Structure formats: C-alpha cells, structure tokens
Amino acid sequence: MSVGIKDVAVAAGVSPATVSRVLANHHVKPELRERVETAIRLTGYRPNLSARRLRSQHSNTIGLIVPDIRNPFFTTLSRAVEDAAYKANMRVVLCNTDENPSRETMYLRLMQEERVTGVIYAPTRETAAQLDRLNFDFPVVLVDRYGPAGKHDSVVLDNRQASAALVEHLHARGFRSIAGLFGNTSSTARDRLSGYTEAMQERGLKPRTDFVAPNPDAAAVVARQILSRKDRPDALIASNGLILLGIAQAMQELGLRAPDDLAVAGFDNEIWTGLIGSGLTVIEQPVADIGHSAMRLLFERIETPEMAPRVVMLSGKLIERNSTRRLS
Amino acid sequence: MSVGIKDVAVAAGVSPATVSRVLANHHVKPELRERVETAIRLTGYRPNLSARRLRSQHSNTIGLIVPDIRNPFFTTLSRAVEDAAYKANMRVVLCNTDENPSRETMYLRLMQEERVTGVIYAPTRETAAQLDRLNFDFPVVLVDRYGPAGKHDSVVLDNRQASAALVEHLHARGFRSIAGLFGNTSSTARDRLSGYTEAMQERGLKPRTDFVAPNPDAAAVVARQILSRKDRPDALIASNGLILLGIAQAMQELGLRAPDDLAVAGFDNEIWTGLIGSGLTVIEQPVADIGHSAMRLLFERIETPEMAPRVVMLSGKLIERNSTRRLS
C-alpha cells in the first residue's frame, strides 16, 4: 500500500533505524545520509504521524478550546495561537464549546485521548470553578478567563482597571447615569463588573447593572428594555464586543444615536466599532499578544513543570471615539 | 505510566481483545460487558487515539485549509465544517495559508502525513491551476474557489450571476458609471469579474476595473485613488468583504458618503455592512450551507470514491440597503 520507512530502507540499502535517524537529523555518515535522502525522494515517502506519535509519545498537538471561533476576539486569538504553534512544528485542534459545560468536558476528554502536549482554554465560569479538582496529564493555560487561583497559568486583560477606565472616561466627560450590561458566563465579565462598580462608587455614583448571555441577540433584547425605560441612562457600557453589537443593533432599531441620545462604550476594538456612526469608544485588547503569551507560558510550563503557576495580566487601551463625546 | 487497554483487561479479568470489542460496541456477552465497563470506570482508562489510528488506519481527521480564518467568510465556514465534523466524530486541523502558495504546499504535505480522511480547501489560483497534476491519497473538496474542471468536488457561489445581479441592481437605480474593484488571487474574483463585465456590456456600459490583493489595507490604497479621480464613478462594486471594508475605510477618510457621493455595493453580508452609515447593499452568501455542503460532498466521496466529481453551486441573495438608493 503506502510506502513506509522499511521500503525506503530497502531502497537505500540500510536499516530502518538509519532512515529514522536521517529523518530526525541525528548523526549519520554523509554518504549514507545521501543515499537515504535520494531514496526518500525516489519513493515519495511521507512519515506516518500516527505511528511516530505512538512510538515517540509526543503528539505535537495542542488543543484550543474556545466558546465560539466566530467571536472576533477568539478568531484573532486562534490565529495567534496557530502561528506560534506551527512555528514550533505543532498542530492545533480547534474546539468550540458554545459556552456549554457539557461540551467543555467532552472536549477536555478528547484532549486526553489525543494525548495533547497542552491546551489553551477559555472556560465558562461553571467549569472554571471545578478546574482545580480536575487532573489533566497536560498543562492547561487559561486565556481571557481564569479559574480558582493557583493551579493553572493564565493570561488575561486587566479587566477591572479597563472597566474603571471606561467609567472614569465617561465621568470626566460629564456623564453621571452610567449603566452597564454584562455577560453572565465568564470570570472576565465578573471582573469588568467589579471594576465598573468600584469606579462608580468611588465617584459617588449608583451602579446600574444588567446581565445577559454574551451574544448579540440576547444583548439586543435586554438593551431594548434598558433603552426604553423612563429613566434611560446617560451612558451605557457593554462588557464585551458581542454585547456591544447587540446594543448597537437595538439603538439602530429604536432610532437612537450616540452620543446625542446617550453615550455608548464597550470592549473589543472590532472593525465595525470604528465605522459605525461616528465611531464607538472601546477598550482595545492586545488579542494577538494574549495568544502569543499563552503559547509562551505553555512552552515554558512544558520546559519547567514544577514552576509556580503564573498570571500574565495585560493592559487594555482606551480608544476614544465619538460615541462618548461630551455634549455641548 | 498511563493506563492502557491491557490494564483494563486485567482488572476485568478478560482479554484485551474483549475490551476493544466493548469499546467498539461489538457483540460481547452482557455480563462481560458489564465487568469491562466498570473496569474502565475504575481505572479511568482513556483510549490512545494515536495507537487506534495507527492500527485501524483511520485518522478520523479532516483538514481545513483556508487563506485566513480572520476573514469572516472563512470563520463562519470553519464553524460549519467543525460542527459537521464533530457530529461525525472527526477532528479538524486548521491551516491558514495567507494566500501563500508555498504555505499551501507545505500544509498539503502535512495532510498526507496526518493521513487525513479528507480535506476542505480554498486554494489560491496559482495552486489551483496545478491541482489536477497533484495526486492525493485523500479526497479534496474545494470551497469558494475551484480548480481546472473535473478532478475534485467543489462548492461555490454562483458568482457570475451574483455579480451580474449587483450590476443589474445598480443599473435599475440609475447608475451608469459603475466601477469594480476585484481581488487578484482567486477563481472567485475572476468569476465575479466576468459576471460584472458581461452584465455591463449587455447594457452598453463600459467596465472599469481595478485589481488588488484581497485585504482591507491594499484595497483602501487603491480605493483612495479611484475615489480621487476626476472622473470618479457613480458606483463602486467590491468583489469581497475585505475589499468592501477597504473601500468603506477609504470613504470615511475622504469624507465621502454612500449613496450621496457614490453608490457602493459588494459581497458578504458581514455585521458591519448593516450598521455602517445607513447600510451597505451586499450579496449575502449562504456560508454555513457552503460548509455543510462541502462536508456532505466529502463524506459521499469517501462512501463512493468512483463517482464523477460534482460542483455544487449555491445562489447568493441580494440584500438591498441604502448605499445604492436612487438619488432623487
């Protein structure tokens, strides 16, 4: 059937072991190496990765488990992870959980069966809570979200600070009735909530919060309610890009415009936030950096398994646009 | 080290073969099956997929090779492919080529080494042209783009028709000087070009075309030139979502608005096209359908390898928005 290392060995007049050594760049006399290499070319030999993995006990595979690759944050993240992975000669197996804990456990089990080298993982809060009870045979690096302190490496945005920066920005521009619409599944949303709440209280302002599943449709439903209330807020903050999108859609339907009718700000500097109306003020996350850092942590963890778990915290950047302009 | 099928066999007091049969749902006496199942639970056994793949000669893996997962078209496509794959108990290995032929050949080689069950592939024109000379050990289904007729299955939009529909739409609304900005790497852009050209000529209009690498920055550069010409067109068509985005950015920089300054239309109903200004007219592609169809074709090809190659052509849908409104 398919040509294997044995056939190459025969063609080159050497043992399979020697072929394997040539492939792995071990020491082999130039002359033999030459013969093997032409034999490989002639036979069109391609290594069988399953066999290689089985014998060498290295899968050269890393798992990427995210809620939904269609969330632009995770799209960009996945690209960064893949670039780093392929540079290190590793494959990436991609898994979408839809924020569904049962899918998460199923994929984590799959990762075990694949004997992956490591996993980059954005868990739901529900699964994250049990994360230190679970035991994996591979290192896990959490991204965007984290679990109970201490068991796994993680890389996250400084969410409280970022959230507070939004409040500060709005406050400085004269807004006082600042509402927040937050996701209800991740540690990230929770941190952004507490950053918001604290910043509000520091300024003697009353927090006004709502919670929603982190997707545009669900957010739009709640946003419509908030925006139709008699005491509509002056400003509305979204805890991530999907929710911000829902708000934008609700505003369009209701014929409301920022900043004239109310100020709007949120997270994730997605393309459309710069194009819509006269621009939406957002916190930009260094998404590619997050992905690269996660891979770096993963590799370092593999190198030094005993090292104490680390948290890498990156700063967001406030992108001021017209949606939070001071009204004259 | 890790618990294998042998350990389970010992624990259950049966042979490894029986354990394997239980795992594969073959006939095994209820009593033994019971014993094996509890042994599996007790030992925490997890199958080793590498070993399984090596022995069974089924990788249960499909490759997905796309230019860039960050292009929303391919993001959505990948999600559809993965959903279908995981339903069929298959993994997906994701590869980004950046429209770079050398990365394409490298990934195709990787697919051979993985002994994948099949590949879903959006090739550059350059590689597509050689595609019938190459021989793979696995079926390949082309998506979005196709190669020289006849060797592989493919799923594409009816691009000529869609492109013509845009011209027709603009023509019906009174626009006559209709320019087109097309990508230069794919068969898709070429088809959209010829649909455009023919539709223009049928109406006695002179085609005005420019070509550009399919990414927003490159498109923005050319768009700025087009929009600054003395004989600026009445209307501008983009051959895909990334180019349309470049045009939108250029217009914003130049302070131009659609439809007042010129009409704008394009492909791919991305979120932002409905939010920007008063909406951009686009052809919406049934992206998820394209992904599902591709997987269906792949599975049917595996089932019936001899079948003549098929082309599935899906229709786009014109979403009329304000950017092509007739000027009163």
Place this chain on the structure above:
DNA sequence: AATCAATCTGAAAAGGTTTTCAGTTTTTTG
C-alpha cells in the same frame, strides 16, 4: 442424544515508527 451452526472469546499478529542495546568501524591518545 448427536451433530451442526452460530455465537462468543482469547492468543497472537499487525500497523509504522523510534529507541535501546550491542556490535562494528573509525578516530584519538599515549
């Protein structure tokens, strides 16, 4: 009751590679 068929189980081979171990050749050293 004896035979035949059908069902179930276990021993052993197979899948394609890497790695160990021992043996052979080459190089270095005294």
Place this chain on the structure above:
DNA sequence: CAAAAAACTGAAAACCTTTTCAGATTGATT
C-alpha cells in the same frame, strides 16, 4: 603502533491498539 574512546550502524523491542484466526461454548436441529 596498540589501546582506548568515540562514532556510527543494525536487530529487535516497544509504543497501544485493532483484527484475524482458531478454539470453545452455546443453541438449534434431526
């Protein structure tokens, strides 16, 4: 130049399953 060390190579074991084949058990038929 001889002995020791180093470098290289090949045979065989190992990685963990699935699958084949033959043997054993059960059930059905005459």
